[in-house]
Amino acid sequence: MDAGEGQRLLAGRYALGERLGRGGMGTVWQARDELLDREVAVKELTVSHLPEEELEILQSRMKREARAAARIKHPGVITIHDVLEQDGRPWIVMELIDGRSLADVISQDGTLTPREAAGVGTQVLAALHRGHQLGVLHRDVKPANVLLEHGTGRVVLLDFGIATFEGSTELTRPGDLVGSPDYLAPERAQGERPGPASDLWGLGATLYAAVEGESPFKRSSPITTLAAVVGEPLPEPRRAGALGPVLAALMAKDPADRPGADQALRMLAEVTAGHTLEIKAAPAPRPQVEPTQSVPVVDRSGPDGPDGSNGPVAAPEPPTARLTRRRFWPRVLVAGVVTALLAGGATYAMTGKSSEDPNPPVSQSSPAPMPAPKGYRWTDDxxxxxxxxxxxxxxxxxxxxxxxxxxxxxxxxxxxQFAVAVGQPLEPIAHFRELETTVKSGKDYRQVALTKVDVNGAEGAVWEFTYTKDGIRRHVKDVEFRDAKGTSYTLLVATPDNDKDWVVGQRILTTVLNEFVPTR
Known part of the structure; x- marks a missing residue:
């Protein structure tokens, strides 16, 4: 079969059609494989004005892209059909996908919802994880390299042009920095050796852009952008909702503080399933905690805390309402958490019995649902x-x-902090507002969020705030929900208000919430 008049034929087989797009290294064309009678995409290296040494590096990178992608057999990675050389430069023949890049979707249609973004992130992370298992790092995860196929929901990771894998040599010269600056992990911006956690940072920045409309650290120049990536805290997302804590965890400055792929997949799956504080979801067969919401209010780290007389006190009994031993949104309601952060140092009447036990009793009444992930152990309180x-x-x-x-x-x-209150008369949002009347008089109190939410069909609320105590800025997040029988559950996390501690605290909270199981 001959190519149509005016069409260029590669290797006597691939008839080039319309141009689909152009990137930093080349142009992608729609083409027809005349031998197998199928539509394909062909990537051409179109940079020709560079010195010979740099051109050779780009040609080698393009060939590496084909090898890296071909090495990963996964639906989230584009299929490579052929690699050929013509006119002294490489061409890659790959599967043709009918879709748009995530970057185009954001610019043309607007931002994604947190749930939609989490769904995209789940598929991209699965592809990255498969590559990591095979020793392949992508190193350029960004919205322009994420393709959304029309009508199928499939998400494909593109452009392995700067990927590295075990046994390969580095295709850069001293001082080279490859990748998009605003999606580059801090350790890479500082010239350190990348690892799988570096790709997770890029994924976090990509999902941040998906819900917020732009990458978190983009500045007016590459230099100022890299400086922001390394030295500035993650800007508080405005539209991320339940996805927020996941973004914070993925973009922790220290790669050791980022979650592994398995944990990140669980976190994203929770958001995708709608088991989150911010998304109203119908009760599911296995309701789970939302990975992004955090805990209760008030810092009770010492004798100078809230004034116990000004707020409700949680009943000491465990919940009387029947709770099945399936995963349930752990919101051990912080009933009775009153944080009196009163200026001048108010005192917290600590009249209750205090006990400490580094190894609390572990009940054997029911087996753990699965092995504990690294860094945790199952505890029956x-x-x-x-x-x-x-x-x-x-x-x-x-x-x-x-x-x-x-x-x-x-x-x-x-x-x-955990608490359970039986017969809570106030709905969660009203309870939090009542508590806030006391807490807001504390030093430097600032409300981050106070929102009514639906928690798997139960009325709930989330309250997040910061304040200063004993000269230390504190960050607290409190989640409460009330079941149909009036039993309220709350779970709270509190840390010093700095980027590292808060990211770790939210990650811990997410894990605890995801796997929390009432046992009575």
Whole structure:
């Protein structure tokens, strides 16, 4: 079969058609494979004005792209059909996908919802994870390299042109920095060796752009952009909702603080499924906690905390409403969490019994649903719930004060707090507003969020705020929901208000919420 008049024929087989797009390294054409009678895409290296040495590097990168993509057999990675050379430069023949890049979708249609973005992220992460298992790093994850296929929901990761894999040589010269600056992980911006966590940073920045409309650290020049990536905290997302804590975890400055692929997939799956605080979701067969919402209010790290007389106190009994032993949105309602952060140092009447136990009793009444992930162990709390207790960052000690259950590795500089209140008369949002009337008089109080939410069909609320105590800025997040029988559940996390501690705190909270199981 001959190519039509005016069409260019490659290798006597691929008839070039219309141009589909152009990137930094080349042009992509729609073509027809005359031998197999199918539509394909062909990528041509179109840079020719560079010095010979740089042109050779680009040609080698393009060939590496084909090898890297061909090495990964995964639906989220484009299929490579052929690699050929013509006119002294390489051409890659690949599967033709009818779709648009995520960058085009954002610019043409607007931002994605958190749930949509999480769905895209799940597929991209699955493709990255498969590559990482084979020793392949992508190194340029960004919206322009994520393709959304029309009508199928399939998401494909493109452009492995600067990918690296085990056993290959580096196709850069000293001082070269490859990748898009505003999607480059901090360690790469500082010239350190990249790893799988570097690709997860790029994924986080990509999903941030998907929901916010632009990358978090884009500035007026590459230099100022890289400086922001390395030195500035992640801007608080405005539209991310339940996806926010996932973004914060993926874009932790230290790669060691980022979640692994398995944990990140679970976090994204929760958001995609709608089991989140910000998304109203019909009750599901296995309701789960939302990975992005955090915990209760008030810092009770010492004798100078909230004034216990000004707020409701959680009942000491475990919930009387029947709770099945399936994963349930862990919102051990912070009933009774009143944080009196009163200026001048108000005192918190600590009249309840306090006890500490680094190894609380573990009930064997029911088996753990799955092996604990790295850095956690299953703990059955005597209060009537099972959760994943961190094993890193020190020994997490359990203590109880006025029916509030705490776990902390450092005398409540950082801690998790649980509470259950039976017969709570106030709806969660009203409860939080009542608590806030006391807390907002504390030093430097600033509300981050106070929102009514639907938690798997139950009324709920989330309250996040910062304040200063004992000269230390604190960050707290509190989630509460009330079931049909009036039992309220709350879970709270509190850390010093700095980027590193808060990212780790939210990641811990996400893990605890995802796997929380009432046992009574």
């Amino acid at each position: 005597p209060g009537g719930f099972r959760f994943l207790l961190p094993t890193e960052g020190g020994t997490w000690v359990r203590s109880v004060e006025n029916t509030q259950i705490y776990y902390s590795p450092d005398n409540r500089q950082r801690y998790l």
